[in-house]
Amino acid sequence: MKKVAIVGYAQHPILENAGALNEVELIMPVVHQLFDELGISQNNIDFTCSGSCDYLQGAAFAFVEGLSAIQTNPPIKESHVEMDAAWAMYESMLKIQMGDADTALIYGFGKSSPGRLDSIISLQMDPYYISPLWPDRVSLAAIQARVLLEKNIIAPEQMISAVIEARTNSKNNKNALVTELVDKEAYLASEKISSPLNEFDCPPISDGSSAMIIASEEKANEFTDHPIIIEGIDHRIESSNIGSRDLSKPSGILASIEQLKLEKIKFDVAELHTQFSHEVPYLQSVLNLSDVPTNLSGGPLVGNVMMCAGLDAIGKTYEALKSNDLTNGLAHASSGPCLQHNMLVHLEKKS
Amino acid sequence: MSEEEKKDYAESPINLEYHYTAGSATTRFLNQVKEGKIVGQSCPKCSAVYVPPRGSCPRCGVATNIEVPLTDKGCIESFTIVHIPIPGNPIVPPYVCAMIRLDGANISFLHLIQGIDVEEIRIGMRIQAVWKPKDEWTHSLENIKWFTPIDEPDVDVATLRFQES
Numbered sequence: 215m216k217k218v219a220i221v222g223y224a225q226h227p228i229l230e231n232a233g234a235l236n237e238v239e240l241i242m243p244v245v246h247q248l249f250d251e252l253g254i255s256q257n258n259i260d261f262t263c264s265g266s267c268d269y270l271q272g273a274a275f276a277f278v279e280g281l282s283a284i285q286t287n288p289p290i291k292e293s294h295v296e297m298d299a300a301w302a303m304y305e306s307m308l309k310i311q312m313g314d315a316d317t318a319l320i321y322g323f324g325k326s327s328p329g330r331l332d333s334i335i336s337l338q339m340d341p342y343y344i345s346p347l348w349p350d351r352v353s354l355a356a357i358q359a360r361v362l363l364e365k366n367i368i369a370p371e372q373m374i375s376a377v378i379e380a381r382t383n384s385k386n387n388k389n390a391l392v393t394e395l396v397d398k399e400a401y402l403a404s405e406k407i408s409s410p411l412n413e414f415d416c417p418p419i420s421d422g423s424s425a426m427i428i429a430s431e432e433k434a435n436e437f438t439d440h441p442i443i444i445e446g447i448d449h450r451i452e453s454s455n456i457g458s459r460d461l462s463k464p465s466g467i468l469a470s471i472e473q474l475k476l477e478k479i480k481f482d483v484a485e486l487h488t489q490f491s492h493e494v495p496y497l498q499s500v501l502n503l504s505d506v507p508t509n510l511s512g513g514p515l516v517g518n519v520m521m522c523a524g525l526d527a528i529g530k531t532y533e534a535l536k537s538n539d540l541t542n543g544l545a546h547a548s549s550g551p552c553l554q555h556n557m558l559v560h561l562e563k564k565s
Numbered sequence: 566m567s568e569e570e571k572k573d574y575a576e577s578p579i580n581l582e583y584h585y586t587a588g589s590a591t592t593r594f595l596n597q598v599k600e601g602k603i604v605g606q607s608c609p610k611c612s613a614v615y616v617p618p619r620g621s622c623p624r625c626g627v628a629t630n631i632e633v634p635l636t637d638k639g640c641i642e643s644f645t646i647v648h649i650p651i652p653g654n655p656i657v658p659p660y661v662c663a664m665i666r667l668d669g670a671n672i673s674f675l676h677l678i679q680g681i682d683v684e685e686i687r688i689g690m691r692i693q694a695v696w697k698p699k700d701e702w703t704h705s706l707e708n709i710k711w712f713t714p715i716d717e718p719d720v721d722v723a724t725l726r727f728q729e730s
Contacts, residue, residue, distance in 0.1 A: 236588030239620050242628055256626060272583035285626035328583045346577035
C-alpha cells in the first residue's frame with residue numbers, strides 16, 4: 215500500500231468569539247500560511263477535502279461557502295465530510311492510496327460562538343429517541359465520567375491533574391485560547407455544571423480553523439528529508455444508542471490497538487482529542503500512555519474548535535515529531551457522545 | 566383530538582438561534598450601504614470586482630482587499646417575471662426579480678425592477694437604483710427600493726463576461 219506523509223499543518227489562533235470574521239475569513243489565512251511555507255499553491259494540490267458542520271453556522275450547505283476560501287479556478291477535485299477534519303484527512307489519505315492524487319489539502323473550520331453549542335451538539339444524537347430530549351454535551355460527558363469514577367477506572371485526582379497539566383501545557387501552543395493557570399483549590403471551589411464536571415473539566419467555546427497538507431511518500435520527499443509518515447490509521451464506531459453501550463469499555467479503541475499493533479510501538483508523544491478532563495486519564499490508561507508525554511499542546515481543554523480539534527491532535531503530533539528528535543507519535547480524534555467514534559493515527563518520522 | 570384517541574407520534578420542534586455575522590469584508594460593504602454608497606471589492610490577483618463582497622475571491626481564494634466605489638447604475642443581466650403571490654410579500658404580482666450587474670462589477674445581485682410594464686423588460690436594459698428616503702437607510706441593500714429603467718442604449722450582456730486578465 216502506498217505510504218502517505220504529512221508535510222504541513224497550520225492552525226488559526228483559537229478565539230473565544232471571532233466576531234465579525236466569517237468562516238471564509240478564518241480559513242484563508244491558514245491555507246495561505248501552509249502554501250507560503252511549502253512554496254506551493256492550490257495548483258499543486260490534487261485533492262481538497264474539508265471538515266465542518268452546517269449546524270454550527272445554522273445554514274444548509276454552509277460548507278460550500280467555505281470553498282470560497284480556496285482557489286477553485288481552474289476547477290479542483292474536492293470533497294467534504296460533515297465531521298471533524300481528521301476524517302477529511304482520512305478520506306484524502308485514501309484518495310492518495312488509491313492513486314487518484316499525490317497531494318491533498320485538508321481544512322477544518324468551526325465557530326461555536328454564534329449558536330448554543332449544547333443544543334447544536336444534541337442534534338447529533340439519534341433523532342427519534344434521544345435528540346428530542348435535548349441532552350447537552352456536558353451532561354452526556356458527565357454520564358461517562360460518573361461511570362468511570364464509580365468503577366474506579368479513573369480517580370478524581372486524575373481529572374484535576376488533567377486540568378492543571380492542560381493549562382500548564384497551553385504555553386507550548388501559541389494558538390491556545392485558555393492560558394490562565396489553575397490550582398487544585400480553585401478547581402475544587404468551582405461549581406459543578408453537570409456533576410461530576412465543573413467548568414474546568416469542560417473545553418472552552420472556541421472559534422477557529424486549521425489546515426494540513428499530506429502527500430504520497432514519493433512526493434513528500436520533495437518537501438522534506440524527514441517525512442512524517444502516517445504508518446497506521448484506524449477508525450471505529452460504537453453504537454449510536456448510548457443506552458446499549460458500556461461506557462467503561464472502549465471496545466472500538468481496543469480493536470484499533472490490535473489492528474494497528476500499537477502494543478509493540480514505543481510512543482514518544484501523544485495528542486488526544488480529549489474534550490473533557492476525565493477522558494484524559496481514561497484514554498491514557500486504555501492506550502497505555504502512562505509514560506508517554508500526552509497533550510503537550512494543552513489539548514482541547516485549552517482550545518476546542520469544533521470540527522478541527524481532531525485534526526489539531528494529528529497536527530500537533532506532527533509538529534512535535536517534526537521539531538524534536540522523536541520518532542513515533544500517536545494521535546487520537548473522536549466524534550459523537552462519550553467517545554463514540556475514535557480514530558487512532560500512528561505517525562512515524564523517517565530518519 | 567380526544568383524550569382516548571391513540572397518538573402514535575410525538576412532535577419535537579427544533580429551534581436554534583444564531584448570532585449571524587456577515588464577515589469583516591461584508592461589514593465594510595454594509596457600513597457604506599448605510600451611507601448610501603455602493604463600494605465593491607476587487608481581487609488583488611484577477612481584478613474581478615465583487616458586489617456585494619463576501620470577503621474572498623472564490624476564483625483565486627484570496628481576500629478581496631481593494632475597495633472599488635461603484636455607481637448605482639447598471640444593467641439587467643437576467644430576470645424572471647413572478648406571477649405567484651408569496652404570503653406576506655407586499656408586492657403585487659406580476660413583478661420582476663432581476664440579476665443586477667452594476668457598472669464595473671463582475672458579479673450580479675438580485676433585486677426588484679419597477680417603473681416599467683413587466684412585458685417590456687429585457688436583458689441588457691440599463692437601470693438605476695431608486696433609494697428609500699435617507700432617514701430609512703440601514704445596513705441593507707433594501708435601502709434601494711428597486712431599480713428602474715433609464716434612457717440609455719441596451720448593453721450586450723455577452724460583453725460583460727469575465728475576461729481573464
